[in-house]
Amino acid sequence: MPARTTAAPTTASSGTPKIGLRERKKIQTRQAIRRAAYRLFDEQGYDATPVDRIAEAADVSPSTVFRYFPTKEDIVLTDEYDPLIEAAIRARPADESPLQAIRYAFLESLRAICEDPQERADLSARTKLLRDVPAVRARSMESASATGRILVGVLAERTGRPVDDLELRIFTGAVLGAFQEATMHWSEHDQQGELLDVVERTLDVLERGLTL
Secondary structure, eight states: OOSBOSOOOEEOTTSOEEOOHHHHHHHHHHHHHHHHHHHHHHHHOSTTOOHHHHHHHHTSOHHHHHHHOSSHHHHHHBOSHHHHHHHHHHTSOTTSOHHHHHHHHHHHHHHHHHHSHHHHHHHHHHHHHHHHOHHHHHHHHHHHHHHHHHHHHHHHHHHOOOTTOHHHHHHHHHHHHHHHHHHHHHHHTTTOSOHHHHHHHHHHHHHTTSOO
């Protein structure tokens, strides 16, 4: 959020994701690998932590790690948030503006993350690594592109525009870029205050039409 997502749960008509047992097990495995990696990165440093050590700490094989995460950077950048945001946008009233729908979806998803101590710790670790590790920052561009495609698709449905519409792609890119900058600003200031407040301020800037 924005980050690469490896699977998108199906949604009910209410917009609440419904995840089957098999997918839940996959998510649990991804989380175990990710949290083992975060612990080792904190103890040993990112560059000094090989994937086989992460696999050992997560009690899985190295091939399992690579099956879920093609690169070490993807362990940091892959999460399960995109399907939740997509479902939240789909559940918004049809006559609501795209920016208002995104505002609700982003804030509600982020609020749920911040209310869960483990999810909040994961978010904190991710943003620190994104700030401090050049390889993670470089890889994050691809992750943002994947999130962008998801948002373009759902907003194309809401607006009736084609997915290759220039204005739609610029709009989506501006929103994701703003969210990335908000996250980096929060991290560069040692995560002082609430990320939720920073994101709200960011969305206020977009709603004003990028005026200062």
